[in-house]
Amino acid sequence: MSLVPAFEIGVWNAWIFTSSFLLQMLTVLLLGKRVWARSSLPSDIKRSKLEKSAPLIGNSVWLLAIIYSIFLPLQLGTLWFYPGLVIFLIGLGVLITATINFTAAPFDKPITHGIYHYSRHPMYLATFLIFLGTSIATASWVFFLLGIANIFWMRTELLVEERYCLKRYSDTYSEYMNGTPRWIGIPKSVESDK
Numbered sequence: 364m365s366l367v368p369a370f371e372i373g374v375w376n377a378w379i380f381t382s383s384f385l386l387q388m389l390t391v392l393l394l395g396k397r398v399w400a401r402s403s404l405p406s407d408i409k410r411s412k413l414e415k416s417a418p419l420i421g422n423s424v425w426l427l428a429i430i431y432s433i434f435l436p437l438q439l440g441t442l443w444f445y446p447g448l449v450i451f452l453i454g455l456g457v458l459i460t461a462t463i464n465f466t467a468a469p470f471d472k473p474i475t476h477g478i479y480h481y482s483r484h485p486m487y488l489a490t491f492l493i494f495l496g497t498s499i500a501t502a503s504w505v506f507f508l509l510g511i512a513n514i515f516w517m518r519t520e521l522l523v524e525e526r527y528c529l530k531r532y533s534d535t536y537s538e539y540m541n542g543t544p545r546w547i548g549i550p551k552s553v554e555s556d557k
Contacts, residue, residue: 375439377432377506380451380497384429384490387462398466404527414523421516428494428509438502447500454492461485473532475539482547483525483540487517521545 392399438444457478464477465486478485494510497503528536542551 371436372434373436375437377435377437377497377501377503378429379437380493380500381429381432383455383458383493384425387458390462391466394466397470401470402465404524408523408527410523414519417516417519421513421520424509424512424516428506428513431506431509432497435501435503435506437500441502443502444500447496447498449496450492450499451496454489454496457485457492458489461489473528473536473539475543480543480550483543483545484517484521485547487521488546490517 391402438447460478464479465474468474468476468479482488491510491514494506494513498507498510525536525540529540532539544550
């Protein structure tokens with residue numbers, strides 16, 4: 364890892380890792396308007412000033428990371444690359460699983476099955492893991508900082524999403540929140556609480 368960020372266009376660059384985000388978005392888009400509509404919150408949802416600016420800032424950071432990844436070489440054959448690759452692959456597995464669970468879920472109920480049983484926000488978790496794995500595999504502190512900046516946006520957005528889901532699904536989502544960790548973990552047994 365050097366203080367001066369690497370910046371060279373190449374075939375074996377971090378775009379290989381970050382293209383997973385674009386492929387996931389394309390998959391959701393191709394699955395139809397109904398799935399795409401479910402993937403975003405209604406525009407009339409109430410947001411604070413911070414919550415209104417967070418998506419713009421977060422998406423800008425995300426886009427900057429995608430563009431930077433085109434010019435960011437993977438550190439193939441180095442000690443950094445292999446742990447980064449493993450973390451990236453875990454994140455990719457979580458992203459693929461969460462996307463499959465998301466698209467297969469009924470539209471009139473909250474998504475609570477599959478990986479959503481272990482994490483209320485597995486796509487955000489996957490995004491973090493992909494950012495972390497990419498920053499390690501490229502030995503880039505700049506990409507790592509972009510990932511840390513993205514966490515702020517993700518946390519702000521997930522709070523809005525949870526508020527929306529509580530309003531839309533009420534007790535069903537409240538029970539889900541009480542039994543399922545926000546990021547990842549062992550779900551609590553809802554039956555034992557009754």
